[in-house]
Amino acid sequence: MMKDSPLYTKSLSIGYPSIQDHILLDNLNLSLYHGQLVCFMGPNGIGKSTLIRTLAGSQKPISGEIHGIGNKNVAVVLTERVNAGMMTARELVNYGRYPYLGWSVKMTEADQSKIDEAVQQVRIQDLLDKPIHELSDGQMQMVMIARALAQDTPVLLLDEPTAHLDLNNRVEIMNLLRKLTKENNKAILVSTHELALALQTADVVWLATSQKSIRVGMPEDLVLDGTFDEVFQFKGFDLKTGRVRQEPYRNTGVQLIGEGHAYLWTKNALERNGFHIDPNSSLTVKIETLPNRLSLSTHLNNETHTYQSIAELLSRLTKT
C-alpha cells in the first residue's frame, strides 16, 4: 500500500524543539493516496498548520520520517495572504513554475501550457490581468490554487483554504478540490473547520485528538463510532442527525401532516420554537403544496384555521 503513496510518514513527531512541551502531534503514520481527498480536522491550536508546514518541508520534524518531500512532488496553499502590491494574478500563477526554472526565470512553451492548463481547471481566465490586491478573498484563493496546480505536483496540501469565505465560495473550492482528485488523480490534503462540508466531500478524514494522535477513517465511520463527538465535544449539536439539538421547551406536541421540502422546513421552524412532533397529538398541522403557493392549516377540536406562511402559523401557535 505504502509504495503507491506519493507522500507518507513513519513515526513522525512534529512541534517546536525550542519550546518545553514541544511535541504537538506524536508518532504519526499517515499516507496520502492518488485520487483521494483528505480533510484534516481538529480543534484550533492542535497542530494542523504545523503538520502541513512539516509535510511541505518548510519546518523540520522533531523525529521520524517523511517520504515524498520536494517541490516537484508537493505544492502548498498556506493561510498567509500574499501581499505584493502591483503583482497581477497572472504573475502569481507563474510562480508555480519556479521549481522548474533556472536563475533567470525564463519560461518555455511547455511551462506556459502547464500554466494555461491550471488556469482553465480553476476557471480564472477573467482574473489574470487584475492586480491581486483587487481580488476578493475567494478569487485570491482560486488564484493560489491555480498557482499550486501550475507546479504540476502529485500532492496538494491546503491549509484552511475556505476560511473567511462565504458558503458559495466554500462549496466551490471543495468541489474543485474533489474534481481534481477524481479527474487529475491528485492526492489532496485540506485542513478545514467546515464540518458539514468535510463530511460530504472527503474520502478520508484525519482527526487530530487531544492525545496528540490522528485518527484516520471514512467520515461516516468516524461519525458513527463517536470519534467526532469525542474530539470536538459538541455542545448542542447532534452530529448523527447533522442538526443543532432543540429543547422541546413548550411541552406541546404537534401532529404534522405533509410531505417534501415544505414538511422539513415547517418541522424545522416548529422544533426551533420549542414544539415537538408527536403523531398522537390532537393538535394537527396540515401542509398542502398548491401550485406556486403554500397552504397551512391547524385543526384542534373541530376548529380550523388556515395560513399563508410559516411565520403566520407560528405567530398563532405561540400565542396560545
Add this chain to the structure above:
Amino acid sequence: MNFSLKSWPVYIIGVGLLILFIANISLGSIQIPFHKVFYALLGQGDTQDTHYSIIWQLRIPKAVTCIVAGAALSIGGLLMQTLFRNPLAGPDVLGLSSGASLMVAFVILIGTSAASYLPTVNPWSLALAASFGSGAIFLLVIAVAHRVRDNTSLLIIGLMIAAASGSLVSVLQYLSKAQDLQAFVIWTLGSVGGTNWSEILILTLLLIIGGAISITSVKALNAWLLGDNYAQSLGVDIKKSRLKIVLATSLLTGGVTAFCGPIAFVGLAVPHLIRLLVPTTNHKILLPMVMMGGAALLLLCDILAQVPGSSNVLPLNAITSIIGAPVVIWVVMRSKGVKM
C-alpha cells in the same frame, strides 16, 4: 502585465540618463560653452585649456560617481524592500548607512589621527570597513525582524539602531581633533565631488560585484515577495539567498557611504519611482531599471545641488531629502496600511 526590457519606459529612462549626464557635465559654478563640453567629451580639444581640465578632472569624475553611487544605492534599496517585504525599507532607513558611518568615523577619526583629511585614507580599507559596518547592522536588523512581524516595529527598531550608532559617532567626534572633525562633518553631508579615479574604480568594482550577485538572485528575489514559506516551497534556499542579498546590499551601501557619505533617501525612493513607470514585480526588469533610475536621480540631485547659474553649492543630502521625503509620504498615503 508583462513588461520586457524593450518597452518605452526603458527608452525614456535611457535617454533621460544620457541627457542628465551631459547636463550634469555642462552645468556648474564655472560656465563652460556647450561646444567645448561636446568636444571634451569626445576627447578632442585643447588639453591645456582650463575648461578641458575642469571637465575631465572634476566634472566627469563627479558625474560618473553620481551614476555608480545612484545605481548602487538604488539596488540596495530594492533588495532591502524585497527582503523585508516592506516598502519603507532602505539602506538609510534601517540603519545600514549609520553602521557604515560608524566604521568610517572609526577609520577617519581614530585610525588616521595623523592624517588630516579623507583622501589620504586607503580607499580600500575605508570601503571594506564601511561595508562591514552596514553588513553588521543588516544582520542585526534581520535577527530582530525575525521576532517582530509588523512594518512599524521594524522601522522603529531601524531608527533606534541608527540612533544608537549615531550616538557612538558623536562620542567619537567629541574625542577627536578639530581638523579630523571637519573632514568628517563635511563627509556626513554627502558629496559626489570628492572622489578620485581610484575610488571610482573601487566603487565600480563593488557595483559590478553587488549587481552580479543581485542579477543571479532574480529567482530568489521574486520568490521572496510571496514570503519565506512560499519561497521555500518553490525551491528557494532561504538561508543562502538571504546571505547573498545581505552581502550584495552591504557591499553596495558600504562602498557608496565610504566615498560619498551617507546619502539619504535615494535607495528608498528610486524603487518606488521606477514601479510607477514600470508596474511589475519581476526583478529581472526592476534591477536594471532601478540602476538606471538611481543613476539619473543622483545626476539630477547633483545638478540641483550646484544651483545652476550661481556659484553656491548645497549639500547633496539637502536635495535628496527634499525629493525623497515626499516620496515616502506619498507611499504611506497611497497604501493606507503600508504595502508594496
